[in-house]
Amino acid sequence: xxxxxxxxxxxxxxxxxxxxxxxxxxxNGQYDDLDSPAHSxxxxxxxxxxxxxxxxxxxxxxxxxxxRA
Amino acid sequence: MSHPxxxxxxxxxxxxxxxxxxxxxxERREFCCPGCQAVAEAIVQGGLxxxxxHRSEPxxxxxxxxxxxxxxLALYDRPDVQQPFVQHQGDLAExxxxxxxxxxxxxxxLIEKHLRSLPGVAEARLNLSNHRLQVRxxxxxxxxxxxxxxxxxxxxxxxxxxxxxxxEQLASENRRALxxxxxxxxxxxxxxxxxxxxxxxFNLDLSHSFHVILRWTALxxxxxxxxxxxxxxxxGAWRDLRTRHLTMDVSVSLAIGGAYLAGIWSTLTGxxxxxxxxxxxxxxxxxxxxxxxxxxxxxxxxxxxxxxxLLPGSCLRLDADGQSQRILLSELQLGxxxxxxxxxxxxxxxxxxxxxxxxxxxxxxxxxxxLPRGVGDQVTAGTxxxxxxxxxxxxxxxxxxRLSAIVRLLERAQSEKPRLAELADRVAHWFLLxxxxxxxxxxxxxxxxxxxxxxxxxxxxxxxTCPCALSLATPTALTAATGSLHKLGLxxxxxxxxEGLNQIDTVIFDKTGTLTEGRLTLxxxxxxxxxxxxxxxxxxxxxxxxxxxxxARAFGRAAQAADQVESHPxxxxxxxxxxxxxxxxxxxxxxxxxxxxxxxxxxxxxxxLLLGDEQGPLAWLVLDDRLRxxxxxxxxxxxxxxxxxxxxxxxxxxxVGEIARQLGIEEARGGLTPDAKLEVLQQLRSKGRKxxxxxxxxxxxxxxxxxxxSVAMGxxxxxxxxxxxxxxxxxxxxxxxxxxxxxxxxxxxxxENLGWATAYNGLILxxxxxxxxxxxxxxxxxxxxxxLVVLNALRLSGQPTPGHQASAGTALSPATAD
Numbered sequence: 001x002x003x004x005x006x007x008x009x010x011x012x013x014x015x016x017x018x019x020x021x022x023x024x025x026x027x028n029g030q031y032d033d034l035d036s037p038a039h040s041x042x043x044x045x046x047x048x049x050x051x052x053x054x055x056x057x058x059x060x061x062x063x064x065x066x067x068r069a
Numbered sequence: 070m071s072h073p074x075x076x077x078x079x080x081x082x083x084x085x086x087x088x089x090x091x092x093x094x095x096e097r098r099e100f101c102c103p104g105c106q107a108v109a110e111a112i113v114q115g116g117l118x119x120x121x122x123h124r125s126e127p128x129x130x131x132x133x134x135x136x137x138x139x140x141x142l143a144l145y146d147r148p149d150v151q152q153p154f155v156q157h158q159g160d161l162a163e164x165x166x167x168x169x170x171x172x173x174x175x176x177x178x179l180i181e182k183h184l185r186s187l188p189g190v191a192e193a194r195l196n197l198s199n200h201r202l203q204v205r206x207x208x209x210x211x212x213x214x215x216x217x218x219x220x221x222x223x224x225x226x227x228x229x230x231x232x233x234x235x236x237e238q239l240a241s242e243n244r245r246a247l248x249x250x251x252x253x254x255x256x257x258x259x260x261x262x263x264x265x266x267x268x269x270x271f272n273l274d275l276s277h278s279f280h281v282i283l284r285w286t287a288l289x290x291x292x293x294x295x296x297x298x299x300x301x302x303x304x305g306a307w308r309d310l311r312t313r314h315l316t317m318d319v320s321v322s323l324a325i326g327g328a329y330l331a332g333i334w335s336t337l338t339g340x341x342x343x344x345x346x347x348x349x350x351x352x353x354x355x356x357x358x359x360x361x362x363x364x365x366x367x368x369x370x371x372x373x374x375x376x377x378x379l380l381p382g383s384c385l386r387l388d389a390d391g392q393s394q395r396i397l398l399s400e401l402q403l404g405x406x407x408x409x410x411x412x413x414x415x416x417x418x419x420x421x422x423x424x425x426x427x428x429x430x431x432x433x434x435x436x437x438x439x440l441p442r443g444v445g446d447q448v449t450a451g452t453x454x455x456x457x458x459x460x461x462x463x464x465x466x467x468x469x470x471r472l473s474a475i476v477r478l479l480e481r482a483q484s485e486k487p488r489l490a491e492l493a494d495r496v497a498h499w500f501l502l503x504x505x506x507x508x509x510x511x512x513x514x515x516x517x518x519x520x521x522x523x524x525x526x527x528x529x530x531x532x533x534t535c536p537c538a539l540s541l542a543t544p545t546a547l548t549a550a551t552g553s554l555h556k557l558g559l560x561x562x563x564x565x566x567x568e569g570l571n572q573i574d575t576v577i578f579d580k581t582g583t584l585t586e587g588r589l590t591l592x593x594x595x596x597x598x599x600x601x602x603x604x605x606x607x608x609x610x611x612x613x614x615x616x617x618x619x620x621a622r623a624f625g626r627a628a629q630a631a632d633q634v635e636s637h638p639x640x641x642x643x644x645x646x647x648x649x650x651x652x653x654x655x656x657x658x659x660x661x662x663x664x665x666x667x668x669x670x671x672x673x674x675x676x677x678l679l680l681g682d683e684q685g686p687l688a689w690l691v692l693d694d695r696l697r698x699x700x701x702x703x704x705x706x707x708x709x710x711x712x713x714x715x716x717x718x719x720x721x722x723x724x725v726g727e728i729a730r731q732l733g734i735e736e737a738r739g740g741l742t743p744d745a746k747l748e749v750l751q752q753l754r755s756k757g758r759k760x761x762x763x764x765x766x767x768x769x770x771x772x773x774x775x776x777x778x779s780v781a782m783g784x785x786x787x788x789x790x791x792x793x794x795x796x797x798x799x800x801x802x803x804x805x806x807x808x809x810x811x812x813x814x815x816x817x818x819x820x821e822n823l824g825w826a827t828a829y830n831g832l833i834l835x836x837x838x839x840x841x842x843x844x845x846x847x848x849x850x851x852x853x854x855x856x857l858v859v860l861n862a863l864r865l866s867g868q869p870t871p872g873h874q875a876s877a878g879t880a881l882s883p884a885t886a887d
Contacts, residue, residue: 008282008286012259012290015258015290019252021249022248023252024483027244027248031339032196033198035197036174036195036196036197039174040178042174
């Protein structure tokens, strides 16, 4: 139980950090548009970088099946 | 009846014999005008074809945007012009643009991708809810005017966005509300941790020093909540008490203030119970409820605040020598003289100094035929100069113009509370009275029995009966209902619509553009004399070239324009083509030109126009306006509700009777002016009837403003949309059909919520009075009741999406697919 003497102040500090971070996020405009990100991920299919990544992942598959020591 | 092909880009009908084609997604597609074709080609060339696969709505027709003037765009590259809305960070410039023409999420993808492909553009981010585009680019590599031009090429018009004070204040208030919620939530979790440990129900053997530490921790963590987050409750309570009203703010402030002060005392003296977690919970739930309300209101406000640019961005000022110079509208002063070219919007209110022209004032009066204006006449900002150049002396600018006065008049308070929310306030009023009475009585009783516990019992009474769930009851339901209606395509812009829909007993429909598609198409030409069909069409098109009337648009583009075109409202047009005096319109009007009785109309379907010259009639032209596919369903739904149905139209043709017959509407009147319609409406209202008006606003603005509930079609004029209580986006009439049961359910669910919240508070009152309610039970009870209320409200948001599903990979037909 003696640990609580330490844990409680730590918890308070963590909360303080969390609030600071949240305030930063709000002021930075992270929460201004909550609708567009939901749509933008749907269009990644045609992104050439995404397709290249998909291809690369497919190529890698057989190698990953090799057992590792 | 032939069905015209819809334009692949914008969905408007393709005039027969159109030559605008381009290959998109592997097939040859038809377009209605060179604008759409050019946009489609630009999109394909940019490798962004999949836009057409992803989009869920037809795109905007690029010709509806204000004309792009390259010297106006060049203005935007001037540093002094850029200064208010462009910021510089190192090499990059950053600005915010307002984009017109966005119809669905795929537009956002298209815009962002297209801009990012331009050299020098570092970042482009579009906010789909308020149509604002943030761009960062290297302005040494590419000027702003080039960015704007490039956006035009793919079919969007962008203007520099300058947030006015109101919008900025709204944005900062939203952020503050979000910060308050975040702080309340995060701190509450920690406070809960600290206070739960002190509850006897948990049977923890805590040493005295731990008790002290936990109490102090809880106190330190709760203080910011009370001072940063709850200030608005205290201020509201103070304001309400001064006006002798007992509202929820008073109740909440009592509970929060009491719990906080009692907690301080408890921390300092080490006795009694801690109610700090209740403070946190109240703060979080109540702030969340208010935030939901705010978000719902803001979303609709953003949609309606897009008055778009009713005023032009730039104008031509005449200096002392008579030379014209293009300047920004903001640089215009009173007393300046401006030159307004034909086809341009008037930048300010003023008096005509020289020139003779006709001005299209449909924006204000709804009269779509231009009215003649000459020297000495007054003109209004925002109207369209149609025929000839005018020199105007500026008499009123910006906020002082007649236009903004009208807009302000029509902008009813967004903050007006819906009647259902007022119901909640009334319930809270009575409830609080009862609670205060009981608290006083109980306090006195306990004072006699055991004076130590008296204070704590009263406190627990106040905390447990705090109407937290009550204040969540309405906003959650309204938000859920508004959200699901929005998904269906009905945008509510005033709070009283949901409640009001339940009380409507009469509905008035406009005809053209509302029950019909509003796009007249030329079905047949019957030549009567020597000229053949094409020649007659050419003459008719020449006459109708300048008119904005829906009839005129059916004739498509004319190779030549008629001279001295005069419009006779309700009768037709007269003009000269190649030395020939022609008239087109009502048979009697045209026959008057050659002094013969008018020939009888040969058929009974459609709208028949007669074209004639001074020798006699030339041809009959038959126009057809298609009935919307979902119109019969809407009439049926209205009939099921038992509403009285009226059709009032400005059209004096037999079409009105025909449509009424097809739909089974008994009361139908045609040939009404806007004033006559207003009179009918007022007569109905004076008899005590509640009227719903559905119109497209070209000439319905005063009637829309006067009806109990007004719904504007999505294709209505901007002014109509801002004056209506709801807007049918994408013109789907079945959204309205589906809205009716939702309105009923919303009312029922709100009443259920209010009932449940009151019942919970009422039930716990006796337990608190006896002294059985400890902080633990108060917390549990409050959370459960609030959760129940929210879940009940969420039942309103589980609505199926409407008939159309965006199917990937198929060519898109317009919303009213056949």
